[in-house]
Amino acid sequence: METIDLAAMGLRHLNRTLQSLDPGTNRRHWDVVNPRGSHAVAVGLSAPVEVTVRGSTGYYCAGMNQLATIRITGSVGPGVAENMMSGKVVVEGDASQSAGATGHGGLLVIKGNAASRCGISMKGIDIVVHGNVGHMSAFMAQAGTLVIAGDAGDALGDSIYEAQIFVRGSVRSLGADCIVKPVRPEHRALLAERLEQAGLDARPEDFRRYGSARKLYNFDVDNAGAY
């Protein structure tokens, strides 16, 4: 285990050190202390290392992550794991808005709540939120899975494409073109797998599935009210 004191060493040192690790490195375990709400902590990593950030971070923590497993013991600001490609990011606390925005792959686990726009424009990432999510979550979500064990705010899944949403609690309202969909065995299996990966003790049967009605896929003037 190696430790980097962010307050003492600075952000550039931290990111340069973690980014320079190559995939075969044996320096696999890193502790980052004193993040003190800094932005862009542990961004652009591309090796299968394990990083624990001890405390809370600002914007874009773990942005564009590839292969690394990054755990934040506190809460995170906007855009955690934005555009993540692969790997795993676990937030022990809460996440601000746009968590997992545009993520292409990997797994984002938020053990607390996530604010608005969680999973916005997601492109293949899997996101599991133990708590609630705010409004406009999964807006224009293209691919991947958003699992919400708590409640969802307004306009869930607005203009959603092929992403899948599972919600255990209540949904305040659905956005344009987002509908309740039947849960078939393959969906239940997928959900069970995500729950297990995220360490969330919940029963797949308790979730409802939401997805695209695919009515807005090609422009039609009769739908003008929904655009």
Place this chain on the structure above:
Amino acid sequence: MTDDRSATGMISMAERNGTEAGVPRWQQEIRRAAETGIYKIRGGGAGRRSLFDDLLFLGASISRYPLEGYRESCGTAVTLGTRFASRPIELEIPITIAGMSFGALSGPAKEALGRGASAAGTSTTTGDGGMTPEERIHSSQLVYQLLPSRYGMNPDDLRKADAVEIVVGQGAKPGGGGMLLGQKISDRVAEMRTLPTGIDQRSACRHPDWTGPDDMEIKIMELREITGWEKPIFVKVGATRPYYDVALAVKAGADVVVIDGMEGGTAATQEVFIEHVGIPTLACIRPAVQALEDLGVHREIQLVVSGGVRNGADVAKILALGADAVSIGTAALIALGDNHPKWDSEYRNLGSSAGRYEDWHEGRDPAGITTQDPDLAARLDPIEGGRRVRNLLKVMTLEAQTIARACGHNQLHNLEPEDLCATSVEAAAMARVPLAGTDWIPGQDRS
């Protein structure tokens, strides 16, 4: 009066505004809307007369000393990204190729743009939809766009790029997102964008992970952290409030600000947007430069201007008003062969004609440029296309040099507002240069 886009073969005001088959255009539009129930979407730029034609250069006379054409050198090089980036972009000429997406354009067209730009010593730009290996290989300097859609965005391509351009907006549609209609969504385009084949793809109008300039500052910092503070970060905005947008981009940490005026081309936008939102390119340059000067960073942060640039005179005028470089989209497509008369009969089959074809959103471009149809795309030879783009860039540069020498400058960037006058009150007011033959700059105190 000069035809608005005759130099690039685009439609004229007369054609757009009224005389086709003697039927006023607004009536044609009403009928079309009533029949189809959809607003008009098209490519190209605003069909307005170019305001640049209302500016004239004051060649040297007794009070100014010209340089000898072809003999005395006139520098054209410019460096973009000198503020924070450790590896700024060095360009031999101050004309770059603007961002046009793979998706909107065919693979061979993107390759040709890269080849042409590289041969001319300048940069080209990706677009909404990500970076293709072809364009990376064939572009010596490639600017990678970060758009609201983030289609195809990934850290590997980010690191392969020579610069990053954050697109806040485009001149053709400031405040609007993009769309790529289903006809153009081939399997490859769909895969790059992680969406099903054949559906209309909307590109968001807002970035998904920030809302205002303070957030953008943090975003820029994140991008720099991911790319090791090497690459210049451009911020591109559509021209609406240039003074404030430039000031905010500077505050947010941009190395280069790109302003795209309302004449700027697009692959597919609602016509109402193209024609009625945003301000003309000419009108945005002086306020943008003013913002840089007020902040003490003119020339330290470079200004790139685009939207309706057709020839070397336009380039010289934009540089004279204080920009560091210009960028071209439509002109490069025309150079590649779009709207070429040799395809006239095919354009007519599509209800258009060579020189008037703007249905770039439909993906049926006979010239093989704004299409994903493999048979049509194969019509464009990327090597020959690259040669033509290079030639255009070289000719534009030569034209601008000719003007600069005549005005007594040994560097294109030494052109200045004092070299210009205007033939209309409007252009004089926007460019803040005197009306020809007078010392009157509308809007400026003469006391």
